[in-house]
Amino acid sequence: MTILVIAEHDNKVVAPATLNTVAAAAKIGGDIHVLVAGQGVGAVAEAAAKIAGVTKVLVADNAAYAHQLPENVAPLVAELGKGYSHILAAATSNGKNILPRVAAQLDVDQISEIISVESADTFKRPIYAGNAIATVQSNAAVKVITVRATGFDPVAAEGGSAAVEAVAAAHDAGTSSFVGEELAKSDRPELTAAKIVVSGGRGMQNGDNFKHLYALADKLGAAVGASRAAVDAGFVPNDMQVGQTGKIVAPQLYIAVGISGAIQHLAGMKDSKVIVAINKDEEAPIFQVADYGLVADLFEAIPELEKLV
């Protein structure tokens, strides 16, 4: 049994989600190969070779893969993947974009966002916004799977010494091209990897008031998230959204401020170890999942909390 893991990267560094994906592969068992597809990815390949448990790194360095357009990367993965028992990718926007295309090309069903490995062919995944957990078994020759990073503790980024092998195959479907991108800049830890997350909702009232959360987050070394209500109201950019349709987080501590706790939001954070809710509505559903609830006006509670921590 040999498993192919698609590395998540930006042509410069390996994204942390790759380490969680390799951890899922290790639970399945067998040799683990990592595919790095991109342009100018020498450094990424070197870093991938050092990941604990990886035995081989395949590098497809080609202009066609520069922005990891699925039309070009999926045929490459499908071609390489035929010889593997499993193909795994992190359930990031990239992984979700590319992997179903690979599965369809291989004519197999995909299993999305697994949170645990029961055996080499059986996996658990949440459905209905996390309100049910399905156990799914696959009899596909190649099992195509995306991995929810928060379901698996990452493997060590150092300690491995895998062989690096170049892949010559170049696929350029010519149906799509990259135009540009706008990335939100932040000095705070990445939302999905942070140990502490402070999130604001509609109760923040406006974007300016998020400065209170940023001040608290900086003191705690936390990332700042938001509910869909706060994003839709234009308080903060949408890549801060936590929920079924945004990012899934499972930090040690999640502080929900001015968030009512709709099903869709809970789907993104209810696996957090400790949940704190600060809300002035004591009937808010968030209190049903919070380990510690404080019924208070957030504009008084947050500055006080910042002082005390």
Place this chain on the structure above:
Amino acid sequence: MKVLVAVKRVVDYNVKVRVKADNSGVDLANVKMSMNPFCEIAVEEAVRLKEKGVATEIVVVSVGPSTAQEQLRTALALGADRAILVESAEDLTSLAVAKLLKAVVDKEQPQLVILGKQAIDSDNNQTGQMLAALSGYGQGTFASKVEVSGDTVAVTREIDGGAQTVSLKLPAIVTTDLRLNEPRYASLPNIMKAKKKPLEVLTPDALGVSTASTNKTVKVEAPAARSAGIKVKSVAELVEKLKNEAKVL
């Protein structure tokens, strides 16, 4: 140009579903069903393209039980011109649905196919990508902006770190993200008019598509419940508990 929109009948997003006692699935008896929210956004985008004079005809398609006709009628009331139901009582996987949609795409030859990015029941986020693979078209997933010009479509996509824009050759597949648009409501006169619009019913057999699957759902269970928390009286007490009881600060 012709636009094809795929819609799915799902449990209404406000319903808190319950797992059946025998762990065979989720209890859907007597539960309110609706159009998947992402599909509503897809229909809205198609209607806006028609209003801008870009689209000439909107065909809405659903794969599902005969009751999915309700959701197709909703789409017709929102502005779609005609509907196709591929009737199947089984619970199909995304790949099977993509294959059925591919057969409809072959038949209808649309220039643009719009789907939701994921259905809120299975949470798969696969069908659009799979349909793109099967038809060999470019894909613009998680779209927050769609602009058709000539024989290409520029799609701004929501990605983990921000936004990315790609240009796709038509025909192409687009899947909608939440912020693409705000869907309108159907007016009563339009709901009445929608009853007269054509709705064709097909079957997987008639389309010559096998819906066999490589996946099997063995069990569905409720997630582990969180133990009940406590309410603290003050910020000071909260900090004290986080430091000494939960030890997370």
